[in-house]
Amino acid sequence: MGRGKPLKRGRAKRPELRRFLIYCEGERTEKHYLRGLRSDLSGLPVQIEIGPEHGVPTALVRAAVRHRDRAPHSRQDRFSAYDEVWCVMDVEAPVPHPDLERAIEEARRKQIRVALSNPCFELWLLLHFQEIGGYNTSAAAQKLLEKHGACGYRTDRKHLQYAPLRERRLVAGERARALRSSAVGPGFRHNPWTDVDVLVDRLMDQAQEAGG
Numbered sequence: 001m002g003r004g005k006p007l008k009r010g011r012a013k014r015p016e017l018r019r020f021l022i023y024c025e026g027e028r029t030e031k032h033y034l035r036g037l038r039s040d041l042s043g044l045p046v047q048i049e050i051g052p053e054h055g056v057p058t059a060l061v062r063a064a065v066r067h068r069d070r071a072p073h074s075r076q077d078r079f080s081a082y083d084e085v086w087c088v089m090d091v092e093a094p095v096p097h098p099d100l101e102r103a104i105e106e107a108r109r110k111q112i113r114v115a116l117s118n119p120c121f122e123l124w125l126l127l128h129f130q131e132i133g134g135y136n137t138s139a140a141a142q143k144l145l146e147k148h149g150a151c152g153y154r155t156d157r158k159h160l161q162y163a164p165l166r167e168r169r170l171v172a173g174e175r176a177r178a179l180r181s182s183a184v185g186p187g188f189r190h191n192p193w194t195d196v197d198v199l200v201d202r203l204m205d206q207a208q209e210a211g212g
Contacts, residue, residue: 017210019045019080020203021071023064024088025054028158030121034088036162037200041207047082057089057103065110086113086199091188093119093137100188115199116187124196125151125160127175128168132192141192173197 024030027050034048049067051060068085071077087107091100107114117123120138122145129148136144142155152161165172176197183190 017045018083018206021047021049021064021067021082021085022088023049023051023060023086025051025060025090026121029160030088032160033125033162037203040166041203042211044203044207044210046203055097056099057097058099058106060087060089061103061107061110061112064112084113086115088115088121088196088199090120090138091116091118093191096188104188115196117194117196118187118191121196123192124172124176124194125153125165127194128165128172131175132179135191169200173201
């Protein structure tokens, strides 16, 4: 009896990639870091945008909302909706942004996720190199990061090299979680604080899931 034709096995479908839209305040530091991180995400669709007004958190949130809402009708966004939209913002110290609480509340109502750093994004980068246990102004955190030198950061130009940060990501995440565990009250009132690691872990997890 002859053998029948072998059954054709369909190829396993690759999981549909979630699309991320990230709005940030900083034109240099945050942008350099996020673009470097994107290179580690195995093709995960991540769109990085700079907010329209530096130091105005409500403007950042509203720009992200407008972009999200127009994406399904926009050729630039491939007529595709974004699955997750994030705003990366700073509290700043010693003087916090005056409309920060309003921006956070508006983001919550509009289903925009926030990755917040107190005092500034440089705190997240600094945690790659050392523990931080006490209050810092934005200027002090930036100067501390400059002293490490490994990632090429300088306060006068805020340039950043991503590669030296890659191998330190996990320890930075541990330090960020430790800061949050000791915090009393919300992050915009607690210095030092950052939950940028939540965004980073989310991106890395999605990339690994998509890659199988």
